[in-house]
Amino acid sequence: MKQAIKLAYRNLIGAGLRTWLNVSVLSFSFVVILFYNGLIDGWNKQARRDTIEWETGNGHLTHHLFDPFDPYTILDGHASINDLDVSDLNPVLVRQASIYPEGRMLTVALKGIKPNQSALKLPTQMLDTNCTEIPLLIGQNMARSSGLRKGDIALLQWKDKNGTLDAADAIIVDVFKTTVPTIDGGQLYTSINRLWEITNLKNEATFLIANKDYNGSGNIENWVFKTQDELLATLDKVIATEKASGSIFYILLMLIALLAIFDTQVLSIFRRQKEIGTYMALGMTKSQVVKLFTIEGLMYSILAMIVGCTWGIPILNYFANNGIPYPIDNMDDFGISISSIMYPIYSLKLILGTVIAVVISATIVSYLPARKITKMNAVDALKGKLQ
Amino acid sequence: MKYAIILLAILGFSFAPQQYPNADTIIKNIDDNMYSNSLISTSKMTIYGKRNNRTITSKSYTQGSTKSFTEYLAPAREKGTKMLKLEDKLWIYSPSSDRTIQISGHMLKQSLMGSDLSYEDMMDERELTDIYNAKVTGSEVIDGRKAWVIALTAKVTDATYAKQKVWVDQERYVPLRQDMIAKSGKLLKRVTLSNVQKISGRWFPKKMNYKDMLKQGKGTDFEFVSIQFNPKIPVHIFSKASLKK
DSSP: HHHHHHHHHHHHHHHHHHHHHHHHHHHHHHHHHHHHHHHHHHHHHHHHHIIIIIIIITTEEETTTTOTGGGGGGTTEEEEEETSOOOOOOEEEEEEEEGGGGGGEEEEEEEETTTTTOOOOSSSGGGGGOOOOEEEEHHHHHHHHOOOOOEEEEEEEEEOTTTTTTEEEEEEEEEEEOOOOOGTTEEEEEEEHHHHHTTTTTTSSSSSEEEETTOOOOOOOTEEEHHHHHHTTHHHHHHHOOOOOHHHHHHHHHHHHHHHHHHHHHHHHTTHHHHHHHHHHTTTHHHHHHHHHHHHHHHHHHHHHHHHHHHHHHHHHHHHOOOOOOSSHHHHHHHHHHHHOOOOOOHHHHHHHHHHHHHHHHHHHHHHGGGGGGGGOOHHHHEEEEE | HHHHEEEEEEEOOOOOOOOOOOOHHHHHHHHHHHHSSOOOOOOEEEEEOOOOEEEHHHHHHEEETTTEEEEEEEEEEEEEEEEEEEEEEEEEEETTTTEEEEEEEGGGBBBTTTTSSSSHHOOOOOOOHHHEEEEEEEEEEEEEEEEEEEEEEEEETTTTBBBEEEEEEEETTOEEEEEEEOSSSEEEEEEEEEEEEETTTEEEEEEEEEETTOOOOEEEEEEEEEESSSSOOOOOOOOOTHOOO
16 A cells, blocks of 8 residues: 555656646635635524524514514514513514605514613614604614615604504614614614504514523414524525535536546556556556556545645635625625625534545546556556557 | 674674584585495596606496496506405406405505505595594685585594594585594695586596605696496406406
């Protein structure tokens, strides 16, 4: 084995430019695989963290008629929370409303939430105010699309529990910045007490957000508990899809590199038939010769990884520390959390997995042409007769 | 002494409270003019936009306050679109997609064809006397016509507008202006009625302007081209099958 490795290494180095071309392409594929998967993993971790901090908390206890993806369910999807133990739960009431910034009408979801809640990162403490206008908190995207800024006053229209229209002035008390678009676009936040007062839906909620001390996990009558993982399922699926669709790029790159190794091996075996004959004449079995050539191919992957680490580690490390800016004009179009700067994460599992994948695939494409050696006639090979 | 008595009588007449007619009677007379058991009408709706105006022609069939069918006849983009209202449900058929969708919940707040009317404005066709308590609060002149000013306060909990203010032609018992007001007192919508004509023995305003007072713009004009009161309307008109015909 040691001899085989020495021979393989000498042969590779002896091949010169051909070897380094193959190694360069393979090393490039190796680094790109690590970079892309690291980016996706980093995005996933960041998105999950942000979504938990801004939207899901430790889970949602949702009214059984309410579907957050179906606005038709807002009207009836609420109930009294008097019978619930809300010590570790933060009630949210959702109603349809319209806001009129500068004479334009925008249909919005008006969400009432407790100003002193701590389950989410929303700056709801700004809603704790005694102003005559209805205090509203909006996200940056909502501010951009509506043209509203902190301190602006606009007319808000809503319906009370009986369907009677009412309207009053509302003031924007703060504009928050978040990477989670699902809590931003088309939504206004106000104090739940104020919302109860103006809609006559006292002590009613559409869903409740569990904070980290919440121990309940099951459903209660008329309420369905959704765990953090259930709420993040959509995000996980989107990221898995992104990962799968992006893999097409680096798989193609790998295929090109492996094709190059395959072609090199085929050419090598063809040109070195006399050498192969010599090995057999000196007592090596055919399988040993096959092993020698296979190891040569394997050495490509080892060299590629060494070269890849040499130039790849500084670059990957730089991106891991400084992040990659991701300019998004309208996050709402994306639908899920995505930060303006993404930090790749290179886990041990990712690195080992990539190494194993590259090594195994290089070994296979080296072995395939080397199998032809078992069909060679040793005497003809020694004579240099083409087979 | 004699002069003092005459003076007192004049003063007494001056300060005597003005006698307004009974508001409920006025409202009843309005309902008699404006509502009928059935109605077939052709109308034009002009929507004033920021850059251009659009005119949509439609034909409507109405039975009582619970059934209504409308077919849009022009322009080409809207032609073939149909709406059916039965009780508290509303469906719209779109010929371009050959689909019927039900409008409910918050969708009713959406604007009808981009106008200042919303779908829910069309939904509530109960008579005013069913929804509001009325009180005459004064008299004004609107477009040269003397009008009673009537304040309406909802007497049911599910009225869309908590209050309304109506200016009623004193002679013809036709509303000339109608203000829809929120619980907080904010003016939400204003309807201005004009071109009052006598049709089948009743006075009826053939032109209405709906204006959402919270939005900028000139509002939406609604003009009746032809009206038939109490015609016989085939039952099949008010069925979902008629949407796709």
